[in-house]
Amino acid sequence: MSATFLGMPGNLSKNTDFPKNAAKAVQNSQLRFNLRKATHTIRGKRAAVVSELPDWQDLRAAGRAIKDHTLRHLDRYLLQLEEAVTARGGHVHWARDAAEANRIVTDLVKATGEREVVKVKSMATQEIGLNEHLAAHGITAYETDLAELIVQLGHDFPSHILVPAIHRNRAEIREIFLREMPGAPEGLTDEPRALAEAARLHLRERFLKAKVAVSGANFMIAETGTMVVLESEGNGRMCLSLPETLISVVGIEKLLPAWHDLEVFLQLLPRSSTGERMNPYTSMWTGSVEGQDFHLVLLDNGRTRVLADEVGRQALRCIRCSACLNVCPVYERAGGHAYGSVYPGPIGAILTPQLRGMGSELDASLPYASSLCGACYEVCPVAIDIPQVLVDLRAKAPHGLAERAGMRAAWWLFAREGRLAAAQRLAARLRRLIPRRLPGPLGAWTDTRDVPDIPRQSFRDWWKESGS
Amino acid sequence: MNARQEILARIRRAVAGAPEVEIPRGYRTHVTLEDPVGRFAERVGDYRAVVHVVPAAEVPGRLAELVAGRRMAAPEGLPWLEAVRGAAAELILDGPGLSVAELDRVDGVVTGCAVAVAETGTIVLDERQGRRALTLVPDYHLCVVQAAQIVASVPEALARLTPTSPLTWVSGPSATSDIELDRVEGVHGPRTLEVVISA
Amino acid sequence: MRVALFVTCVNDTLFPGTGRAVVSLLRRLGCEVDFPLAQTCCGQMHLNTGYREEAVRLARRFAGVFAGYDAVVAPSGSCAAMVREQYPRLIGRDFPAVHDLSEFLIDVLEVEDVGAYFPHRVTYHPTCHSLRGLHLGDRPTRLLRKVRGLELVPLPGAEECCGFGGTFAVKNPAVSAAMCADKVRNVLGTGAEVLCAADNSCLMHIGGTLRRQRTGVRVMHLAEILEATE
CATH class of the missing domain: 3.40.50 (Rossmann fold)
Incomplete structure (x- = not known):
């Protein structure tokens, strides 16, 4: 399996795994507090606007099926999209992997003669590490989404798909702005309104001067060649409509067959994502509009490998809403950085190991970063059965020797009732000898919990003696 | 093989033998509302936009009041141009010669819309409302929505739109929830959205 | 009514009191309870830890042990869910219906008041x-x-x-x-x-x-x- 680059620096993913990362994160009380507050707020908002729609489950079933149908015929729909975009004056490029996509974008920017680009928040460009690649070629990429700006100015990494700076609170953001933002207003307070205003002033000149923009897209319509971007702040509109050149890097799974399919996804996405009936701004454009030079870079980067997996391919339905992150009790405690990928939370736990393989300790530990509580599946607007994919990935993950031996022994006991009964009797005889702290990996249990008392008699022995 | 051929070949290999999928469309494609105008006004208001519901004949007068003394921009062909021109301190019409820098100097923009969605409080702008910059750069957007342009739901709105026209769906003023998920109105797009519903 | 109790390996080994309570409760409500002694584990731990093959073998064993019963009752939502949700993927459809205790009481026996007293x-x-x-x-x-x-x-x-x-x-x-x-x-x-x-x-x-x-x-x-x- 070839390595797929997923936009997180190597040092975050070497010699560590999810449990170790998470163990550090749960000690950080500020992080715990920030995450708890944010995820609980958005959970409530989502639940309220979802309950407004009497046909939510119908929309969800349609969303799931439209995505599955599109993936089944992805080749045909991609060709249709290419034809439609080209017919309206756009240029379509195909990229097998991150390196190819980065090369295409860099060459396109260089051809304009510009050294600066403005960016709309995009998971695909984060995934391929575009900003770092552009920087290596002397091109500066400015993130314009407020949270991305906070992350970029803080020399930090995103920890949430929708709200990349969710791990930062207002006081921390104020400090980052005062330290890193040229011309940050003196006397800047930590009021969200004041911080947003500072970002507005900081970015306004840049928007008005920008010649080249780079974006992703939430949806692409095969039938019409239309690109769709949902956003809140207006930075997306600034980037998409003002510059002379627009380059959109989009994963091949972002496709929908027909214009009217948007009627499903424009209802599912905002309500699942920000918990709003509709996000403030959605931009739709087809090919080259208002004289703009438009380039679409279609990105594979491991997606076709995921598509080949019968169980795992449902992860490609994902519309990056983050509802699964916001309800996940593990994400809420571990935070996004513990996942070591631009895709954190439950969706990351199934997407990252599939895109990147399970060659590293970190990636092999991701399918286990879940208690299988099922909250993610319940809120997923395209019904990705995340617990099922996790369990399937666990069967493919490498297992340690000790664990294999233990599991094998347990199976051996369960394979014959006589063996189980004998083991139960042995345990009952040794019941007084069970230490308060268990040795080995089971010590993880007794670090925080008592072990239950071993009964004198198993149920089956009671039944034989007096039950039947 | 070039990248295009290779990706297509990978896809075909990956989905070979995968089952066909039926798409169930049991969701509502048409919604009947008792008072679409009222619902639209309420939902736009929820986004903290300013909403006026006025009889059609009073629209020019109301627009005149709202733009009085302001430097405004507008698309050509706006039905209420004369009223705006008469009251605004200055009126600039959209056109290829209008630069972003000039737009940045006006106080606001007045437009109509292509369609509006009652359930979500959304206004959709198409090319008849001018180039996209027109409704983006000025800090104040005054939008006239005619009652007949209001549909109940998202599916009904999509059916009325032309995909090849650049479209902007606007639901309230620009906003961010990036700081502790605390919603703040007014970031890069117009910080004030005022809607006049012509009933 | 003759029901089979699937007590689960955890209850069998560590919490026999729960199994005894199910037997006593169901008998009080007029059921004839059987405990097939060949039962061991539904295979959930193996499946969820990534040992699918072992889980499949335990699932087959389970299906054989409980074949022929009208109803199987388990005092565990988790093990009942394992059988109902995962077995079709592991071994196909050929296994008996398993009810969690509260499902069995309310949906099958149609009783809400089981005559219990617990002043706490x-x-x-x-x-x-x-x-x-x-x-x-x-x-x-x-x-x-x-x-x-x-x-x-x-x-x-x-x-x-x-x-x-x-x-x-x-x-x-x-x-x-x-x-x-x-x-x-x-x-x-x-x-x-x-x-x-x-x-x-x-x-x-x-x-x-x-x-x-x-x-x-x-x-x-x-x-x-x-x-x-x-």
Whole structure:
């Protein structure tokens, strides 16, 4: 399996795994507090606007099926999209992997003669590490989404798909702005309104001067060649409509067959994502509009490998809403950085190991970063059965020797009732000898919990003696 | 093989033998509302936009009041141009010669819309409302929505739109929830959205 | 009515009292209860830890042991969900219907008042697999409300996972413990004497923490409360 680059620096993913990362994160009380507050707020908002729609489950079933149908015929729909975009004056490029996509974008920017680009928040460009690649070629990429700006100015990494700076609170953001933002207003307070205003002033000149923009897209319509971007702040509109050149890097799974399919996804996405009936701004454009030079870079980067997996391919339905992150009790405690990928939370736990393989300790530990509580599946607007994919990935993950031996022994006991009964009797005889702290990996249990008392008699022995 | 051929070949290999999928469309494609105008006004208001519901004949007068003394921009062909021109301190019409820098100097923009969605409080702008910059750069957007342009739901709105026209769906003023998920109105797009519903 | 009890390996080995309570309760309600001695484990631990082959073999064994029974009752939402949700993927459709205890009482026996008496303040934790796997809904609390003397107090954040998750508890101990800490805080906030659930594995986790912290709050399986009489 070839390595797929997923936009997180190597040092975050070497010699560590999810449990170790998470163990550090749960000690950080500020992080715990920030995450708890944010995820609980958005959970409530989502639940309220979802309950407004009497046909939510119908929309969800349609969303799931439209995505599955599109993936089944992805080749045909991609060709249709290419034809439609080209017919309206756009240029379509195909990229097998991150390196190819980065090369295409860099060459396109260089051809304009510009050294600066403005960016709309995009998971695909984060995934391929575009900003770092552009920087290596002397091109500066400015993130314009407020949270991305906070992350970029803080020399930090995103920890949430929708709200990349969710791990930062207002006081921390104020400090980052005062330290890193040229011309940050003196006397800047930590009021969200004041911080947003500072970002507005900081970015306004840049928007008005920008010649080249780079974006992703939430949806692409095969039938019409239309690109769709949902956003809140207006930075997306600034980037998409003002510059002379627009380059959109989009994963091949972002496709929908027909214009009217948007009627499903424009209802599912905002309500699942920000918990709003509709996000403030959605931009739709087809090919080259208002004289703009438009380039679409279609990105594979491991997606076709995921598509080949019968169980795992449902992860490609994902519309990056983050509802699964916001309800996940593990994400809420571990935070996004513990996942070591631009895709954190439950969706990351199934997407990252599939895109990147399970060659590293970190990636092999991701399918286990879940208690299988099922909250993610319940809120997923395209019904990705995340617990099922996790369990399937666990069967493919490498297992340690000790664990294999233990599991094998347990199976051996369960394979014959006589063996189980004998083991139960042995345990009952040794019941007084069970230490308060268990040795080995089971010590993880007794670090925080008592072990239950071993009964004198198993149920089956009671039944034989007096039950039947 | 070039990248295009290779990706297509990978896809075909990956989905070979995968089952066909039926798409169930049991969701509502048409919604009947008792008072679409009222619902639209309420939902736009929820986004903290300013909403006026006025009889059609009073629209020019109301627009005149709202733009009085302001430097405004507008698309050509706006039905209420004369009223705006008469009251605004200055009126600039959209056109290829209008630069972003000039737009940045006006106080606001007045437009109509292509369609509006009652359930979500959304206004959709198409090319008849001018180039996209027109409704983006000025800090104040005054939008006239005619009652007949209001549909109940998202599916009904999509059916009325032309995909090849650049479209902007606007639901309230620009906003961010990036700081502790605390919603703040007014970031890069117009910080004030005022809607006049012509009933 | 003749029902087979699938007691589950955890209850068989560690919590035989729960199995005895199910037998006593079902007999009180007029059922003839059988315990096929060849039963061992449904295979959930193996499947969820990534040992699919072993799980398949245990699932086949389960299907053979319980073949021919009209109804199988399990005092575990988690193991019942394993059979119902996962077996079709593992071994096809050829296995008997398994009911969680509260489903069996309400849907099959159609009884809510089981004649129990338990004069204590109780809070109920709907475990994840009961809630989102089996969709037990309010069945357990309907049963609890009919118990004489019992004061049922709502558990804040009830639908949130306690952090057990099988081997998750030892593979990700820090997160598991953090989740349990919040669950315990919510339990203590109710002022309940007893925390009740339909899964002893989750109760072992929460109860182990409650005991380590010397809170004095007991954990009890739903069956044990429903079995209690004056």
